[in-house]
Amino acid sequence: MRHKLFHASDYQLVRRASLVALLGLLSFTYLTVAFAKLSTSSQHLSARPTVMPRGKILSADGRILAAGSLQQRRYPDGPLAAQVVGFVGTSGGLEGLERSYNDRLQRGEALTLTLDTRIQGAVEEILLEALTRTDAEFASTVVMETRTGKLKALASMPGFDLNSWKQVPPDRWRNRAALDEYEPGSVIKALTVAALLNEGRTSPDTTYDTPMWRRVAGATINDIVAHPDRLSTRQILRYSSNVGMTQLVETVPPEILFRYFRAYGFGQPVKLGLPAGDGLVRDPAGWDPLSQATMSFGQGMTVTTLQLVAAFNVMANGGRYVAPRLVLGGPAKTRTVLGESTATSMREMLHGVIDEGIKTKAVLPGYHAGGKTGTAQVVVDGRYSGKVFSSTFAGFIPADQPLFTVAVMVRGAKREYQGSQLAAPIFRDVTSALLSLYAMRPKIERSPSP
Known part of the structure; x- marks a missing residue:
């Protein structure tokens, strides 16, 4: 009996030990599976991309x-x-x-x-209509608040939908208003005259011999618009006389014009927070009489539309250059370029350029603006083309106390390519939108007393 009891007790111990081992194995297996699931779940969570907030x-x-x-x-x-x-x-x-x-x-x-979507949208519609009407290649327009330098519109057309940017050719992405460099043409005459006035080298009523053509350094300089044989400085602007401009700059040291062109912001990019073109103003040591003559009317130098609006704004802003701004924050950076009296004279003369020449094309009835047109041949394959032109206009409104300065450029129009035919009406339509949005009243013209 004792022998049997010994074996039964031993058997029970073995069974209990086996049961405990089985339970331990099951527990271990359960924990292993649970850990594996937890590990897999963690891997899935870590594999999900982290959504980082991005500023508006x-x-x-x-x-x-x-x-x-x-x-x-x-x-x-x-x-x-x-x-x-x-x-x-x-x-x-x-x-x-x-x-x-x-x-x-x-x-x-x-x-x-600083952009106002109401102005930006209006400008883009105006440019698109002009491109469609004239079958032009592209266009740009900049609207700047005169005193502050805030850009209310910075438009380049044709454009594209940002939500479908992959579906358009990359040249549509180009911010042409800030990047494209081109010869501006006669619009530069106003800035040249302003520099000479400021230096005391001419006056609004000083007169010059102005035949319809003139030889300068072996080249023939021609005028297009018929005019008298003698013109005052203000009339040189009014008739956009190339010959008159050659007379104005003939004895001026190149360093003076170069200094003013640089002060206007040419030959250096506008620091806007976006890529911007430098434009080209060559070192005056390399100027000859012909290059100086042609630069005085906007040939042989290049600018961007953004540079052009900032330069013209000097005359609108009492002679002070104010740096264009696109992002709010921080004070406007300014510098003095012209005397206040020079700026006042230029506003008066550029008002006359429009009122006596292209008033209905550049401004609405009852309103007054100052500005200058330009038409320049485009260099194609190393030579000036007789078919491709840049049409420009730069100006400000109202003429006496400007609130906004606007610059326009259209390239490659197949029809109506002259600045007075194309760029000036775009200026008129853009400023019309500004007049409407800011409820600017027309100036009532009073008839003289009998």
């Missing part, structure tokens, strides 16, 4: 131009200011402000622009 881009009038994360970026206004706003790729900004301010936007900081 807003207009001055409170419209959202860009919003959403990098992976889900959206552009509510689609084509509006497309080249300015730009777009993003999988790793960051690719064009426009999205690229230039990528780090700031990636940190979630908002960007508020």
Whole structure:
């Protein structure tokens, strides 16, 4: 009996030990499976992309131009200011402000622009209509607030929808208003005259011999618009006389004109927070009498539309250059270029250029503006083309106390390519939108007493 009891007890111990081992094995298996599931779940969570907040881009009038994360970026206004706003790729900004301010936007900081979508939209519609009507290649227009330098519109057309940027050729992405460099033509005459007035080298009523053509350094300089054989400085602007301009600059040291061109902002990019063209003003050591003569009327130098609006704004702003601004924040940077009396004289003369020459083409009845047209042949394959032109206009409104300065450029119009035919009416339509939006009243013309 004792022997049997010994074996039974031993058997029970073995069974209990086996049961405990089985329970331990099951517990271990359960924990292993649970851990595996937890590990797999964690891997799935870590594999999901982290959605980082990206700052919005807003207009001055409170419209959202860009919003959403990098992976889900959206552009509510689609084509509006497309080249300015730009777009993003999988790793960051690719064009426009999205690229230039990528780090700031990636940190979630908002960007508020000076642009007014009402003005920007109106300008883009006006340019698109002009391109369609004249079958032109492209156009740009800049609207700047005279005193502050705030850009209310920075337009390049044709444009594209930011939500479908991959579906258009890359040249549509180009911010032509800031980047494209071109010979501006006769619009530069106003800035040359302003420099000479400021230096005391001429006056509004000083007269010069102005035949319809003249030989300068072996080349023939021609005028297009018929005019008297003697013209005053103000009439040289009024008739846009190339011959008259050669007389004005004939004895002027090249360093003086170069200094003023640089002071106007030519030959150096506008620091806007976006890529911008330098333009070209050659070192005066390389000027000869012919190159100086042609530069006085805008040939042999290049500018951008953004540079042009800032330069013309000097005359509108009492002789002070104010740096264009696109992003709000910080004071405007200014410098003195012309005396106030010079600027006043130039506004008066440029008012006459419009009122006595192209009033109905450049301004609405009852309103007064100052400005100058330009038409320049475009260099194609190393030679000036007889078929491709740049049409320009730069001016300000109202003429006596300017609030806005506007510059226009259209390239390659097949019809109506003269500055007075194309760029001036665009100026008129753009300023009409400004007059309407800001409720500027017309100036009542009083008839003289009998």
